Amino acid sequence: MKLKRSSRLVDMTEYLLRHPHQVIPLSYFSERYASAKSSISEDLTIIKENFETQEIGRLQTQAGATGGVCYMPSMGRTEAAQLLSDLREQMTQEDRLLPGGYLYMTDILGKPEYINAIGRLIASVFSDKQLDAVMTMETKGIPLAYAVASQCSVPVVVVRRSSKVTEGSTVSINYISGSSKRIQTMVLPRRSLHEHARVLIVDDFMKAGGTMKGMMNMIKEFGGEVAGMAVFVEKKDEVPKLVDQYVSLLKLSIPEQEGMLTIENGNVDEWLSKSLLSHK
Amino acid sequence: MKLKRSSRLVDMTEYLLRHPHQVIPLSYFSERYASAKSSISEDLTIIKENFETQEIGRLQTQAGATGGVCYMPSMGRTEAAQLLSDLREQMTQEDRLLPGGYLYMTDILGKPEYINAIGRLIASVFSDKQLDAVMTMETKGIPLAYAVASQCSVPVVVVRRSSKVTEGSTVSINYISGSSKRIQTMVLPRRSLHEHARVLIVDDFMKAGGTMKGMMNMIKEFGGEVAGMAVFVEKKDEVPKLVDQYVSLLKLSIPEQEGMLTIENGNVDEWLSKSLLSHK
Numbered sequence: 001m002k003l004k005r006s007s008r009l010v011d012m013t014e015y016l017l018r019h020p021h022q023v024i025p026l027s028y029f030s031e032r033y034a035s036a037k038s039s040i041s042e043d044l045t046i047i048k049e050n051f052e053t054q055e056i057g058r059l060q061t062q063a064g065a066t067g068g069v070c071y072m073p074s075m076g077r078t079e080a081a082q083l084l085s086d087l088r089e090q091m092t093q094e095d096r097l098l099p100g101g102y103l104y105m106t107d108i109l110g111k112p113e114y115i116n117a118i119g120r121l122i123a124s125v126f127s128d129k130q131l132d133a134v135m136t137m138e139t140k141g142i143p144l145a146y147a148v149a150s151q152c153s154v155p156v157v158v159v160r161r162s163s164k165v166t167e168g169s170t171v172s173i174n175y176i177s178g179s180s181k182r183i184q185t186m187v188l189p190r191r192s193l194h195e196h197a198r199v200l201i202v203d204d205f206m207k208a209g210g211t212m213k214g215m216m217n218m219i220k221e222f223g224g225e226v227a228g229m230a231v232f233v234e235k236k237d238e239v240p241k242l243v244d245q246y247v248s249l250l251k252l253s254i255p256e257q258e259g260m261l262t263i264e265n266g267n268v269d270e271w272l273s274k275s276l277l278s279h280k
Numbered sequence: 281m282k283l284k285r286s287s288r289l290v291d292m293t294e295y296l297l298r299h300p301h302q303v304i305p306l307s308y309f310s311e312r313y314a315s316a317k318s319s320i321s322e323d324l325t326i327i328k329e330n331f332e333t334q335e336i337g338r339l340q341t342q343a344g345a346t347g348g349v350c351y352m353p354s355m356g357r358t359e360a361a362q363l364l365s366d367l368r369e370q371m372t373q374e375d376r377l378l379p380g381g382y383l384y385m386t387d388i389l390g391k392p393e394y395i396n397a398i399g400r401l402i403a404s405v406f407s408d409k410q411l412d413a414v415m416t417m418e419t420k421g422i423p424l425a426y427a428v429a430s431q432c433s434v435p436v437v438v439v440r441r442s443s444k445v446t447e448g449s450t451v452s453i454n455y456i457s458g459s460s461k462r463i464q465t466m467v468l469p470r471r472s473l474h475e476h477a478r479v480l481i482v483d484d485f486m487k488a489g490g491t492m493k494g495m496m497n498m499i500k501e502f503g504g505e506v507a508g509m510a511v512f513v514e515k516k517d518e519v520p521k522l523v524d525q526y527v528s529l530l531k532l533s534i535p536e537q538e539g540m541l542t543i544e545n546g547n548v549d550e551w552l553s554k555s556l557l558s559h560k
Contacts, residue, residue: 009286010330013293050290102446106469110437112430139419140446143426143436149493150392156423166382166420189386 004032008043016047016071020123023155025068044069055079056229058127058279073151074124075117080272083117087250087264091233097261101254105233106179109140109204114163118249119147122202122230125247125271126152128278129227132197133157135219137186144232148202157192157199159215161185173218178208178242186214188222195223206231209242216243234266247271282314288323292477296339296351301433305348324349335359338407338559353431354404355397357498360552363397367530368543371513375447385513389420389484398529399427402482402510403525405551406432408558409464409507412477415499417466417491421483424512428482437472437479439495441465453498458488458522465529466494468502477504486511489523496523514546 003011012029029040041061048059055076061069075083087108108114123146131152136145137159148155163170166210167189174183193199200216216226229246236251248266255261283291292309309320321341328339335356338434341349353362365387376384388394402424411432416425417439428435443450447469454463467521473479497507509526516531535541 005286006289007327007330007333009289010293010327011334013290014297014334014336017294017297046286050287051294053287054291054294098446098448100445104446104448104471106438106447107435107471110435110472112426112436113433115426116430139422139440141370142419142422146392146395146423146426150396152403153393155387155390156392158386158419160419165380166378166384167385167386168378191384191387192390256467 005039005043008033008035008040009046012043013047016069017266019153020057020071020073020151023062023068023070025066028068072127073120074127074276075121075272077269077272077276080121080124080269083121084249084265084268087114087118088265091250091252091263092261096262098255103252103254103261105204105234109143109232112143113145115143116150118144118232119149120151121249121268121272122148122247123151125230125268125275126200126228127275129200130198130226131200131227133193133226134200134202135159135215136202140205144204145202147201148230152200157188159186159188159218161187163187164191171218172220173221175217176210178210178213178236184210184214186211186218188218193219193222193224197224198227199223199224200227201229202231204232206234206241206246206248208240209239209246212246213242231266233263236264285319285323288313288320288328290317291292292323293327296349299433300337300351300353303342305346308348314451316385327348330454331500344381352407353400354407354556355401355552357549357552357556360401360404360549362550363401364529364545364548367394367398368545371530371532371543372541383532383534383541385484389423389512392423395423395427396430398424398512399429399531400431401548401552402428402527403431405510405548405555406480407555409480410478411480411507412504413479415439415479415481415495416483417495419554420485424484425482428480428510432480437468439466439468440552443467451498451501453494453501455494455497456490458490458493459518464490464494466491466498468498473499473502473504475503477502478507479504480507481509482511484512485513486521486526487518489521489526492526493522511546513543516544 026037051057057073091246131154134145134149134155145156167188170187172187199219231248233250233252235250236253249268251264251266253262306317331337337353378428401517411434414425414429415437425436449470450467452467479499511528513530513532514528516533527548531544531546533542
């Protein structure tokens with residue numbers, strides 16, 4: 001079907017947003033719209049400028065016969081700061097502190113707009129990494145892992161506490177929970193990861209990092225490599241940590257005496273700046 | 281910032297796609313682009329035509345001082361048929377049949393592109409319903425529930441098999457598994473649903489429908505109402521079903537003797553046709 005520029009722009013924007021981190025040949029668009037490649041290139045320039053001004057991502061164009069265009073989602077520092085500030089405000093609302101010093105955040109993690117934005121922020125930090133999978137531990141980390149994986153166009157693998165009959169044969173490892181020092185088990189279906197897979201670990205909450213460390217060992221067990229680690233909230237007072245080199249969005253302190261909890265930004269801003277700078 | 285039409289189209293498309301089922305006042309766009317409302321209306325006409333031609337959704341414009349525009353995602357019948365055919369092909373590949381007559385589909389449910397497309401299809405069917413939440417049972421249904429909820433801009437509530445310390449006080453009910461006839465328990469945090477909440481139930485797999493029935497009872501327990509039910513795969517031979525009026529994408533038959541499993545389309549096509557027709 002022959003389309004005018006205005007319609008092409010709407011359609012291409014939609015198509016690119018829905019196919020992040022995938023190289024789309026220019027010929028795909030020129031056939032789809034029955035338009036010359038030169039027109040398509042001009043369209044892409046308009047989209048590229050707009051994505052960059054609005055800080056919603058980069059368009060990488062590759063020249064040549066096998067050339068194409070690839071959309072890499074990212075989040076600008078202004079939007080990231082706004083998101084973190086919203087989340088901090090939500091999380092310091094009263095009546096979130098549960099008996100035993102736990103924090104109720106089920107409602108926040110239940111909102112797709114937050115989950116998707118957090119996923120976009122984490123994906124921005126790692127937008128330069130070649131990834132083959134995103135890994136998480138059931139169950140609270142699952143929506144976050146899918147939100148990140150959607151932006152990176154890679155599959156999610158979910159580590160479980162015990163094996164399920166619907167998952168076939170599994171690999172099981174023991175690990176020590178960092179805060180309670182108890183020995184625990186985690187399992188992953190044997191078909192989940194191939195050798196040399198580059199895996200980004202994502203989780204919702206981290207105390208000392210025992211679960212993270214366990215997932216790192218699980219990846220080694222499969223012959224893969226850890227491409228990065230990211231958590232939504234880390235507990236500040238829980239030291240020493242068993243892992244380093246992780247990205248955290250927020251840092252939570254819960255006072256020993258019943259009092260106000262405090263939440264501050266994690267280290268994500270440093271990581272994001274590094275990632276954005278590398279494209280200036 | 282003053283933007284040209286071409287840039288406005290790119291930006292508005294992105295903004296609308298990211299805010300489905302939300303009424304956006306025209307004044308928001310006219311301020312954002314320092315443009316007259318009449319230009320914004322023309323832009324929206326172009327976007328609307330394009331979304332309708334490409335069958336990716338409808339734009340509803342409301343006139344008047346409080347007027348605005350609302351994007352309702354939907355999937356056309358061609359794309360839906362293609363998606364179901366892809367999924368059937370994936371699922372009838374060899375070595376998916378596990379001992380005990382279970383089906384390995386962890387890899388398919390691990391791919392965000394499938395999950396998001398399935399979510400878009402289910403959301404299309406219910407695009408006319410006023411929803412307040414999407415409900416699922418842990419753990420396999422979680423990604424699907426978020427994919428549907430993202431398209432509807434409502435929160436997800438996750439029913440669990442046992443209560444978690446991080447979720448505060450819970451409501452617990454017993455239900456009878458339809459296929460094994462065992463009594464089981466499901467729990468939901470007390471803060472999850474308000475009274476009169478209209479809830480769409482989503483799950484990955486249904487045998488006789490015991491879990492679905494349990495979730496229906498849970499919603500009643502909270503004083504809410506069931507706005508609809510959808511499953512990705514239902515088991516065909518498992519009769520009688522404990523629920524009706526549900527949407528299923530695929531129907532699975534596993535022969536008693538070890539043999540080829542068969543997968544056919546569920547009833548989603550009828551439901552989708554009804555929903556699409558109501559907007560002609």
